[in-house]
Amino acid sequence: MISPGSLREAILALDKYRDAVRIVAGSTDVSVSLKDGNLREEWLLDISHLDALRYIRKNRNGTIHIGALATYGDCIRSNVIQKNASILVDDFLTLASPQIRNLATVAGNLGNASPAGDAIPPLFVLNATINLESLSGKRELAVQNFFTGYRHTEREPDELITEVNFSPVRKGELTFFKKLGLRQANAISIASVAFWGKLGPGPRFTDARIALGAVAPTVIRATRAEQALTDGEFTPQRVREISKLCSLEAQPISDIRGSADHRRRAVNQLTQLGLLELLERLKDHRTRSSS
Amino acid sequence: MASKSVSQISGSRMIRFKLNGEWVRARVHPANSLLRVLRDTLELTGSKPGCEAGECGSCTVLLDGLPVTSCMVLAGQVEGREITTVEGLSNPRLDPIIASLVEEGAVQCGYCIPGFVVAARGLLRSTKNPSRQAIRSGLSGNICRCGGYSMIAKAVMKASRRSFTGGHKHSRLSR
Numbered sequence: 100m101i102s103p104g105s106l107r108e109a110i111l112a113l114d115k116y117r118d119a120v121r122i123v124a125g126s127t128d129v130s131v132s133l134k135d136g137n138l139r140e141e142w143l144l145d146i147s148h149l150d151a152l153r154y155i156r157k158n159r160n161g162t163i164h165i166g167a168l169a170t171y172g173d174c175i176r177s178n179v180i181q182k183n184a185s186i187l188v189d190d191f192l193t194l195a196s197p198q199i200r201n202l203a204t205v206a207g208n209l210g211n212a213s214p215a216g217d218a219i220p221p222l223f224v225l226n227a228t229i230n231l232e233s234l235s236g237k238r239e240l241a242v243q244n245f246f247t248g249y250r251h252t253e254r255e256p257d258e259l260i261t262e263v264n265f266s267p268v269r270k271g272e273l274t275f276f277k278k279l280g281l282r283q284a285n286a287i288s289i290a291s292v293a294f295w296g297k298l299g300p301g302p303r304f305t306d307a308r309i310a311l312g313a314v315a316p317t318v319i320r321a322t323r324a325e326q327a328l329t330d331g332e333f334t335p336q337r338v339r340e341i342s343k344l345c346s347l348e349a350q351p352i353s354d355i356r357g358s359a360d361h362r363r364r365a366v367n368q369l370t371q372l373g374l375l376e377l378l379e380r381l382k383d384h385r386t387r388s389s390s
Numbered sequence: 391m392a393s394k395s396v397s398q399i400s401g402s403r404m405i406r407f408k409l410n411g412e413w414v415r416a417r418v419h420p421a422n423s424l425l426r427v428l429r430d431t432l433e434l435t436g437s438k439p440g441c442e443a444g445e446c447g448s449c450t451v452l453l454d455g456l457p458v459t460s461c462m463v464l465a466g467q468v469e470g471r472e473i474t475t476v477e478g479l480s481n482p483r484l485d486p487i488i489a490s491l492v493e494e495g496a497v498q499c500g501y502c503i504p505g506f507v508v509a510a511r512g513l514l515r516s517t518k519n520p521s522r523q524a525i526r527s528g529l530s531g532n533i534c535r536c537g538g539y540s541m542i543a544k545a546v547m548k549a550s551r552r553s554f555t556g557g558h559k560h561s562r563l564s565r
Contacts, residue, residue, distance in 0.1 A: 143420075
Protein backbone atom coordinates (compact mmCIF):
# COMPACT_ATOMS: atom_id res chain seq x y z
CA MET A 100 0.00 0.00 0.00
CA ILE A 101 1.31 3.39 -1.00
CA SER A 102 0.57 6.22 1.46
CA PRO A 103 1.48 9.58 -0.12
CA GLY A 104 2.00 12.57 2.18
CA SER A 105 0.81 15.21 -0.29
CA LEU A 106 -1.39 15.65 -3.35
CA ARG A 107 1.77 15.98 -5.46
CA GLU A 108 3.10 12.64 -4.20
CA ALA A 109 -0.27 11.01 -4.84
CA ILE A 110 -0.32 12.25 -8.42
CA LEU A 111 3.27 11.11 -9.01
CA ALA A 112 2.36 7.64 -7.73
CA LEU A 113 -0.73 7.54 -9.96
CA ASP A 114 1.40 8.52 -12.94
CA LYS A 115 3.81 5.70 -12.18
CA TYR A 116 1.38 2.86 -11.41
CA ARG A 117 -1.72 3.87 -13.43
CA ASP A 118 -4.00 0.84 -13.98
CA ALA A 119 -2.03 -1.22 -11.48
CA VAL A 120 -3.15 0.94 -8.56
CA ARG A 121 -6.51 1.32 -6.84
CA ILE A 122 -7.21 4.64 -5.12
CA VAL A 123 -8.53 4.28 -1.55
CA ALA A 124 -10.20 7.05 0.46
CA GLY A 125 -12.99 5.87 2.80
CA SER A 126 -12.19 2.25 1.80
CA THR A 127 -15.83 1.15 2.06
CA ASP A 128 -15.72 -0.31 -1.46
CA VAL A 129 -12.10 -1.46 -1.39
CA SER A 130 -12.49 -3.30 1.93
CA VAL A 131 -15.29 -5.38 0.45
CA SER A 132 -13.17 -6.21 -2.62
CA LEU A 133 -10.25 -7.18 -0.38
CA LYS A 134 -12.50 -9.42 1.68
CA ASP A 135 -14.02 -11.07 -1.39
CA GLY A 136 -10.57 -11.48 -2.97
CA ASN A 137 -11.60 -9.74 -6.19
CA LEU A 138 -9.38 -6.66 -6.11
CA ARG A 139 -7.86 -6.54 -9.60
CA GLU A 140 -5.17 -3.96 -8.98
CA GLU A 141 -1.74 -4.85 -7.62
CA TRP A 142 -1.35 -1.80 -5.39
CA LEU A 143 -3.43 0.42 -3.17
CA LEU A 144 -2.92 4.19 -3.11
CA ASP A 145 -4.26 5.43 0.22
CA ILE A 146 -5.10 9.13 -0.03
CA SER A 147 -6.99 9.27 3.28
CA HIS A 148 -4.24 11.36 4.93
CA LEU A 149 -4.38 14.21 2.39
CA ASP A 150 -6.22 16.53 4.79
CA ALA A 151 -6.00 19.41 2.29
CA LEU A 152 -8.69 17.59 0.25
CA ARG A 153 -11.12 17.31 3.19
CA TYR A 154 -13.17 20.50 2.87
CA ILE A 155 -16.62 21.85 2.10
CA ARG A 156 -16.79 25.55 1.29
CA LYS A 157 -18.72 28.26 -0.46
CA ASN A 158 -16.68 30.51 -2.74
CA ARG A 159 -17.19 34.25 -3.06
CA ASN A 160 -19.07 33.76 -6.33
CA GLY A 161 -21.47 31.45 -4.49
CA THR A 162 -20.38 28.05 -5.84
CA ILE A 163 -20.22 25.12 -3.44
CA HIS A 164 -17.04 23.02 -3.37
CA ILE A 165 -16.73 19.52 -1.87
CA GLY A 166 -13.15 18.23 -1.60
CA ALA A 167 -12.33 14.65 -2.55
CA LEU A 168 -11.98 13.53 1.06
CA ALA A 169 -15.20 15.06 2.42
CA THR A 170 -17.39 12.26 3.74
CA TYR A 171 -21.18 12.00 3.62
CA GLY A 172 -21.15 12.68 7.36
CA ASP A 173 -19.12 15.87 6.80
CA CYS A 174 -21.73 17.03 4.23
CA ILE A 175 -24.72 16.21 6.45
CA ARG A 176 -23.17 18.19 9.32
CA SER A 177 -22.08 21.09 7.08
CA ASN A 178 -24.00 24.39 7.36
CA VAL A 179 -22.95 25.19 3.79
CA ILE A 180 -24.62 22.04 2.43
CA GLN A 181 -27.67 22.35 4.68
CA LYS A 182 -28.29 25.91 3.49
CA ASN A 183 -27.36 25.61 -0.18
CA ALA A 184 -28.08 22.03 -1.25
CA SER A 185 -30.48 20.39 1.20
CA ILE A 186 -31.17 17.72 -1.46
CA LEU A 187 -27.74 16.28 -0.61
CA VAL A 188 -28.61 16.11 3.10
CA ASP A 189 -31.94 14.39 2.28
CA ASP A 190 -30.09 11.97 0.03
CA PHE A 191 -27.09 11.22 2.23
CA LEU A 192 -29.28 10.52 5.28
CA THR A 193 -30.80 7.58 3.34
CA LEU A 194 -27.39 6.32 2.36
CA ALA A 195 -25.75 3.34 4.11
CA SER A 196 -25.45 3.80 7.90
CA PRO A 197 -24.02 6.45 10.26
CA GLN A 198 -20.80 4.43 10.55
CA ILE A 199 -20.32 4.11 6.77
CA ARG A 200 -21.25 7.78 6.23
CA ASN A 201 -18.34 8.74 8.49
CA LEU A 202 -15.91 6.92 6.17
CA ALA A 203 -17.27 6.98 2.62
CA THR A 204 -16.57 10.01 0.45
CA VAL A 205 -18.71 11.70 -2.19
CA ALA A 206 -15.79 11.58 -4.65
CA GLY A 207 -15.37 7.86 -4.01
CA ASN A 208 -19.00 7.27 -4.95
CA LEU A 209 -18.38 9.12 -8.24
CA GLY A 210 -15.16 7.22 -8.95
CA ASN A 211 -16.74 3.86 -8.20
CA ALA A 212 -19.44 4.69 -10.77
CA SER A 213 -22.09 2.24 -9.67
CA PRO A 214 -25.46 2.94 -11.34
CA ALA A 215 -26.90 2.64 -7.82
CA GLY A 216 -24.39 5.16 -6.41
CA ASP A 217 -26.70 7.33 -4.32
CA ALA A 218 -24.60 10.50 -4.44
CA ILE A 219 -24.85 10.65 -8.22
CA PRO A 220 -28.51 11.51 -9.08
CA PRO A 221 -28.61 14.72 -7.01
CA LEU A 222 -25.25 15.83 -8.43
CA PHE A 223 -26.73 15.25 -11.91
CA VAL A 224 -29.67 17.58 -11.23
CA LEU A 225 -27.40 20.15 -9.53
CA ASN A 226 -25.36 20.20 -12.80
CA ALA A 227 -22.21 19.51 -10.78
CA THR A 228 -18.68 19.60 -12.15
CA ILE A 229 -15.91 17.15 -11.30
CA ASN A 230 -12.30 18.36 -11.05
CA LEU A 231 -9.56 15.95 -12.06
CA GLU A 232 -5.83 16.36 -11.67
CA SER A 233 -2.83 14.54 -13.14
CA LEU A 234 0.81 15.30 -13.90
CA SER A 235 -0.29 16.72 -17.26
CA GLY A 236 -2.62 19.22 -15.60
CA LYS A 237 -6.13 19.83 -14.39
CA ARG A 238 -9.43 19.44 -16.16
CA GLU A 239 -13.11 19.79 -15.37
CA LEU A 240 -15.94 17.54 -16.51
CA ALA A 241 -19.69 17.85 -16.09
CA VAL A 242 -20.94 15.02 -13.87
CA GLN A 243 -23.32 14.07 -16.67
CA ASN A 244 -20.44 13.47 -19.09
CA PHE A 245 -18.31 11.63 -16.55
CA PHE A 246 -19.98 8.22 -16.69
CA THR A 247 -19.40 6.19 -19.86
CA GLY A 248 -20.95 2.86 -18.86
CA TYR A 249 -21.47 0.41 -16.05
CA ARG A 250 -18.68 1.25 -13.56
CA HIS A 251 -16.78 3.10 -16.29
CA THR A 252 -15.85 6.76 -16.25
CA GLU A 253 -13.90 9.32 -18.24
CA ARG A 254 -11.20 9.36 -15.53
CA GLU A 255 -7.83 8.44 -17.02
CA PRO A 256 -5.74 5.98 -14.98
CA ASP A 257 -3.29 8.77 -14.02
CA GLU A 258 -6.01 11.18 -12.87
CA LEU A 259 -7.25 11.84 -9.36
CA ILE A 260 -10.68 13.29 -8.58
CA THR A 261 -9.87 16.30 -6.41
CA GLU A 262 -13.24 18.03 -6.04
CA VAL A 263 -16.90 18.23 -7.03
CA ASN A 264 -18.58 21.65 -7.24
CA PHE A 265 -21.95 23.14 -8.19
CA SER A 266 -24.12 26.23 -7.94
CA PRO A 267 -26.28 26.57 -4.83
CA VAL A 268 -30.01 25.91 -4.94
CA ARG A 269 -31.51 29.40 -4.96
CA LYS A 270 -34.83 30.89 -3.95
CA GLY A 271 -37.56 29.84 -6.37
CA GLU A 272 -35.78 26.54 -7.09
CA LEU A 273 -37.19 23.29 -5.72
CA THR A 274 -35.53 19.90 -5.23
CA PHE A 275 -36.30 16.42 -3.96
CA PHE A 276 -34.61 13.06 -3.64
CA LYS A 277 -36.62 9.84 -3.32
CA LYS A 278 -35.22 6.35 -2.99
CA LEU A 279 -36.59 2.84 -2.66
CA GLY A 280 -34.36 0.35 -0.84
CA LEU A 281 -35.14 -2.98 0.81
CA ARG A 282 -34.99 -1.32 4.22
CA GLN A 283 -34.42 2.16 5.60
CA ALA A 284 -30.75 1.87 6.52
CA ASN A 285 -27.81 0.15 4.83
CA ALA A 286 -29.77 -0.67 1.69
CA ILE A 287 -28.64 -0.29 -1.90
CA SER A 288 -31.14 1.60 -4.05
CA ILE A 289 -33.61 -0.43 -6.09
CA ALA A 290 -34.51 2.83 -7.78
CA SER A 291 -34.05 6.51 -6.98
CA VAL A 292 -35.24 9.83 -8.39
CA ALA A 293 -33.60 13.25 -7.96
CA PHE A 294 -35.30 16.46 -9.03
CA TRP A 295 -34.35 20.12 -9.46
CA GLY A 296 -36.74 22.69 -10.94
CA LYS A 297 -36.85 26.47 -11.34
CA LEU A 298 -40.29 27.94 -10.83
CA GLY A 299 -41.31 30.52 -13.38
CA PRO A 300 -43.72 33.31 -13.04
CA GLY A 301 -46.95 31.45 -12.36
CA PRO A 302 -47.39 27.77 -11.46
CA ARG A 303 -44.91 26.33 -13.95
CA PHE A 304 -41.31 25.21 -14.11
CA THR A 305 -39.24 27.17 -16.60
CA ASP A 306 -36.40 24.68 -16.19
CA ALA A 307 -36.29 21.19 -14.70
CA ARG A 308 -33.84 18.34 -14.34
CA ILE A 309 -34.76 14.80 -13.31
CA ALA A 310 -32.18 12.03 -12.75
CA LEU A 311 -32.89 8.34 -12.25
CA GLY A 312 -30.63 6.01 -10.27
CA ALA A 313 -30.23 2.20 -10.41
CA VAL A 314 -32.41 1.77 -13.52
CA ALA A 315 -29.79 1.87 -16.33
CA PRO A 316 -26.05 1.10 -16.72
CA THR A 317 -25.36 4.62 -15.44
CA VAL A 318 -27.46 7.25 -13.72
CA ILE A 319 -29.58 8.88 -16.48
CA ARG A 320 -31.60 12.04 -17.08
CA ALA A 321 -35.32 11.69 -17.85
CA THR A 322 -35.26 14.32 -20.57
CA ARG A 323 -38.70 13.65 -22.07
CA ALA A 324 -40.32 14.00 -18.67
CA GLU A 325 -38.34 17.22 -18.06
CA GLN A 326 -39.54 18.60 -21.38
CA ALA A 327 -43.16 17.65 -20.65
CA LEU A 328 -42.95 19.26 -17.23
CA THR A 329 -41.71 22.61 -18.55
CA ASP A 330 -44.19 22.53 -21.46
CA GLY A 331 -47.22 23.17 -19.28
CA GLU A 332 -48.44 24.30 -15.89
CA PHE A 333 -47.43 22.30 -12.82
CA THR A 334 -50.77 20.96 -11.59
CA PRO A 335 -51.87 17.85 -9.64
CA GLN A 336 -53.49 16.50 -12.83
CA ARG A 337 -50.14 16.39 -14.64
CA VAL A 338 -48.19 14.51 -11.95
CA ARG A 339 -49.28 11.08 -13.25
CA GLU A 340 -48.30 11.93 -16.83
CA ILE A 341 -44.83 13.19 -15.87
CA SER A 342 -44.20 10.22 -13.58
CA LYS A 343 -45.28 7.77 -16.26
CA LEU A 344 -42.83 9.39 -18.68
CA CYS A 345 -40.03 8.98 -16.15
CA SER A 346 -40.77 5.30 -15.73
CA LEU A 347 -40.71 4.84 -19.52
CA GLU A 348 -37.24 6.37 -19.70
CA ALA A 349 -35.85 3.87 -17.20
CA GLN A 350 -34.01 0.90 -18.76
CA PRO A 351 -33.77 -1.34 -15.72
CA ILE A 352 -32.51 -4.89 -15.35
CA SER A 353 -33.88 -7.61 -13.09
CA ASP A 354 -31.55 -8.64 -10.28
CA ILE A 355 -31.58 -9.94 -6.73
CA ARG A 356 -33.05 -6.67 -5.40
CA GLY A 357 -35.95 -6.34 -7.80
CA SER A 358 -37.34 -7.09 -11.25
CA ALA A 359 -37.19 -4.63 -14.13
CA ASP A 360 -40.96 -4.19 -13.93
CA HIS A 361 -40.80 -3.48 -10.20
CA ARG A 362 -38.07 -0.89 -10.78
CA ARG A 363 -40.10 0.86 -13.48
CA ARG A 364 -43.11 1.03 -11.18
CA ALA A 365 -40.86 2.27 -8.38
CA VAL A 366 -39.63 5.15 -10.56
CA ASN A 367 -43.24 6.05 -11.33
CA GLN A 368 -44.28 6.01 -7.66
CA LEU A 369 -41.17 7.83 -6.37
CA THR A 370 -41.66 10.60 -8.93
CA GLN A 371 -45.34 10.94 -8.04
CA LEU A 372 -44.48 11.06 -4.35
CA GLY A 373 -41.84 13.75 -4.87
CA LEU A 374 -43.93 15.90 -7.19
CA LEU A 375 -47.03 15.70 -4.95
CA GLU A 376 -44.89 16.80 -2.00
CA LEU A 377 -43.67 19.76 -4.07
CA LEU A 378 -47.28 20.71 -4.80
CA GLU A 379 -48.05 20.58 -1.07
CA ARG A 380 -45.05 22.79 -0.34
CA LEU A 381 -46.21 25.29 -2.97
CA LYS A 382 -49.75 25.28 -1.52
CA ASP A 383 -48.44 25.88 2.01
CA HIS A 384 -46.26 28.65 0.68
CA ARG A 385 -49.19 30.36 -1.09
CA THR A 386 -51.40 29.97 1.99
CA ARG A 387 -48.73 31.56 4.15
CA SER A 388 -48.01 34.43 1.80
CA SER A 389 -51.70 35.30 1.30
CA SER A 390 -52.52 35.34 5.04
CA MET B 391 -4.85 -11.18 -13.24
CA ALA B 392 -5.23 -13.35 -10.15
CA SER B 393 -6.13 -11.37 -7.09
CA LYS B 394 -3.49 -11.00 -4.43
CA SER B 395 -3.75 -11.60 -0.73
CA VAL B 396 -3.73 -8.68 1.70
CA SER B 397 -0.12 -9.34 2.71
CA GLN B 398 0.99 -9.43 -0.93
CA ILE B 399 -0.75 -6.15 -1.64
CA SER B 400 0.54 -4.29 1.33
CA GLY B 401 3.71 -5.80 2.78
CA SER B 402 4.09 -4.88 6.44
CA ARG B 403 4.87 -1.69 8.28
CA MET B 404 4.93 -0.15 11.74
CA ILE B 405 2.01 2.14 12.54
CA ARG B 406 1.48 4.45 15.50
CA PHE B 407 -1.92 5.66 16.65
CA LYS B 408 -3.76 6.75 19.76
CA LEU B 409 -5.81 3.90 21.17
CA ASN B 410 -8.15 4.55 24.09
CA GLY B 411 -6.13 7.60 25.09
CA GLU B 412 -2.63 6.14 24.78
CA TRP B 413 -0.21 6.06 21.84
CA VAL B 414 0.46 2.52 20.64
CA ARG B 415 2.67 0.99 17.97
CA ALA B 416 1.91 -2.14 15.99
CA ARG B 417 3.44 -4.01 13.06
CA VAL B 418 0.63 -4.53 10.57
CA HIS B 419 -0.23 -5.35 7.00
CA PRO B 420 -1.59 -1.89 6.11
CA ALA B 421 -4.36 -3.37 3.94
CA ASN B 422 -5.58 -5.54 6.79
CA SER B 423 -8.64 -4.24 8.61
CA LEU B 424 -8.38 -2.19 11.78
CA LEU B 425 -10.76 -4.74 13.35
CA ARG B 426 -8.26 -7.55 12.74
CA VAL B 427 -5.40 -5.49 14.14
CA LEU B 428 -7.40 -4.65 17.27
CA ARG B 429 -8.44 -8.23 17.88
CA ASP B 430 -5.52 -10.32 16.60
CA THR B 431 -2.49 -8.07 17.11
CA LEU B 432 -3.49 -5.91 20.07
CA GLU B 433 -5.76 -8.53 21.66
CA LEU B 434 -8.62 -6.12 22.31
CA THR B 435 -11.55 -8.42 21.55
CA GLY B 436 -14.40 -6.11 22.57
CA SER B 437 -14.99 -5.06 18.94
CA LYS B 438 -16.82 -8.01 17.39
CA PRO B 439 -16.48 -9.44 13.88
CA GLY B 440 -19.96 -9.95 12.40
CA CYS B 441 -20.42 -9.49 8.69
CA GLU B 442 -16.97 -7.89 8.16
CA ALA B 443 -18.58 -6.07 5.23
CA GLY B 444 -19.70 -2.84 6.90
CA GLU B 445 -23.31 -3.88 7.35
CA CYS B 446 -23.88 -5.09 10.91
CA GLY B 447 -22.10 -2.51 13.09
CA SER B 448 -20.83 -5.03 15.67
CA CYS B 449 -17.22 -3.83 15.15
CA THR B 450 -18.03 -0.12 15.64
CA VAL B 451 -15.23 2.07 17.08
CA LEU B 452 -14.79 5.84 17.28
CA LEU B 453 -12.33 7.25 14.71
CA ASP B 454 -11.37 10.80 15.74
CA GLY B 455 -14.59 10.80 17.80
CA LEU B 456 -16.94 9.58 15.05
CA PRO B 457 -18.46 6.09 14.92
CA VAL B 458 -17.15 3.92 12.07
CA THR B 459 -17.14 0.19 11.31
CA SER B 460 -13.58 -0.95 12.04
CA CYS B 461 -13.87 -3.78 9.49
CA MET B 462 -13.99 -1.09 6.77
CA VAL B 463 -10.94 0.87 7.96
CA LEU B 464 -7.57 -0.25 6.63
CA ALA B 465 -4.88 -0.56 9.28
CA GLY B 466 -2.54 1.75 7.35
CA GLN B 467 -5.17 4.47 7.44
CA VAL B 468 -5.18 4.89 11.25
CA GLU B 469 -1.58 6.16 11.37
CA GLY B 470 -1.66 9.24 13.63
CA ARG B 471 -5.40 8.97 14.25
CA GLU B 472 -7.35 8.51 17.45
CA ILE B 473 -9.32 5.28 18.01
CA THR B 474 -11.67 4.55 20.90
CA THR B 475 -12.94 0.99 21.34
CA VAL B 476 -15.58 -0.27 23.76
CA GLU B 477 -12.73 -1.07 26.17
CA GLY B 478 -11.87 2.63 26.28
CA LEU B 479 -15.31 3.81 27.32
CA SER B 480 -15.56 2.63 30.92
CA ASN B 481 -12.53 4.37 32.27
CA PRO B 482 -12.56 5.19 35.14
CA ARG B 483 -16.24 4.42 35.76
CA LEU B 484 -18.80 2.27 34.02
CA ASP B 485 -20.19 4.08 31.02
CA PRO B 486 -23.80 5.25 31.56
CA ILE B 487 -24.82 3.56 28.29
CA ILE B 488 -23.60 0.18 29.57
CA ALA B 489 -25.23 0.75 32.96
CA SER B 490 -28.55 1.62 31.30
CA LEU B 491 -28.42 -1.43 28.99
CA VAL B 492 -27.99 -3.68 32.03
CA GLU B 493 -30.71 -1.96 34.05
CA GLU B 494 -33.18 -2.13 31.17
CA GLY B 495 -32.44 -5.81 30.53
CA ALA B 496 -31.59 -4.84 26.95
CA VAL B 497 -28.88 -7.46 26.47
CA GLN B 498 -29.85 -10.89 25.16
CA CYS B 499 -27.05 -12.89 23.52
CA GLY B 500 -24.87 -9.79 23.80
CA TYR B 501 -22.81 -10.16 20.63
CA CYS B 502 -24.00 -6.90 19.07
CA ILE B 503 -23.85 -4.93 22.30
CA PRO B 504 -20.26 -3.54 22.15
CA GLY B 505 -21.09 -2.12 18.70
CA PHE B 506 -24.30 -0.59 20.00
CA VAL B 507 -22.48 0.90 23.01
CA VAL B 508 -19.87 2.63 20.83
CA ALA B 509 -22.44 3.78 18.23
CA ALA B 510 -24.57 5.20 21.06
CA ARG B 511 -21.54 6.95 22.54
CA GLY B 512 -20.85 8.51 19.13
CA LEU B 513 -24.48 9.62 18.90
CA LEU B 514 -24.54 11.14 22.40
CA ARG B 515 -21.30 13.01 21.74
CA SER B 516 -22.90 14.89 18.84
CA THR B 517 -26.53 15.03 20.01
CA LYS B 518 -26.92 16.05 23.61
CA ASN B 519 -30.62 15.43 24.10
CA PRO B 520 -31.68 13.10 21.28
CA SER B 521 -35.29 12.40 20.32
CA ARG B 522 -36.52 8.81 19.96
CA GLN B 523 -36.20 9.22 16.20
CA ALA B 524 -32.62 10.52 16.49
CA ILE B 525 -31.73 7.47 18.58
CA ARG B 526 -33.32 5.13 16.05
CA SER B 527 -31.39 6.75 13.16
CA GLY B 528 -28.19 6.96 15.18
CA LEU B 529 -28.36 3.20 15.83
CA SER B 530 -29.59 2.28 12.34
CA GLY B 531 -26.16 0.93 11.38
CA ASN B 532 -26.26 -1.74 14.09
CA ILE B 533 -28.06 -5.05 13.73
CA CYS B 534 -29.27 -7.11 16.70
CA ARG B 535 -30.34 -10.57 15.58
CA CYS B 536 -32.07 -11.25 18.91
CA GLY B 537 -34.34 -8.36 17.91
CA GLY B 538 -33.88 -6.39 21.12
CA TYR B 539 -34.04 -3.00 19.42
CA SER B 540 -36.78 -1.34 21.45
CA MET B 541 -35.12 -2.12 24.77
CA ILE B 542 -31.73 -1.02 23.45
CA ALA B 543 -33.23 2.27 22.21
CA LYS B 544 -34.97 2.77 25.58
CA ALA B 545 -31.69 2.18 27.42
CA VAL B 546 -29.86 4.70 25.23
CA MET B 547 -32.63 7.24 25.89
CA LYS B 548 -32.15 6.67 29.62
CA ALA B 549 -28.38 7.03 29.26
CA SER B 550 -28.80 10.26 27.31
CA ARG B 551 -30.72 11.80 30.21
CA ARG B 552 -27.97 10.66 32.56
CA SER B 553 -25.20 12.10 30.41
CA PHE B 554 -27.27 15.22 29.97
CA THR B 555 -27.80 15.76 33.67
CA GLY B 556 -24.08 15.48 34.31
CA GLY B 557 -22.85 11.96 34.64
CA HIS B 558 -24.08 8.66 35.89
CA LYS B 559 -23.91 9.02 39.62
CA HIS B 560 -27.46 7.70 39.93
CA SER B 561 -26.51 4.35 38.49
CA ARG B 562 -26.57 1.45 40.88
CA LEU B 563 -23.80 -0.14 38.90
CA SER B 564 -21.37 2.71 38.95
CA ARG B 565 -20.70 2.58 42.66
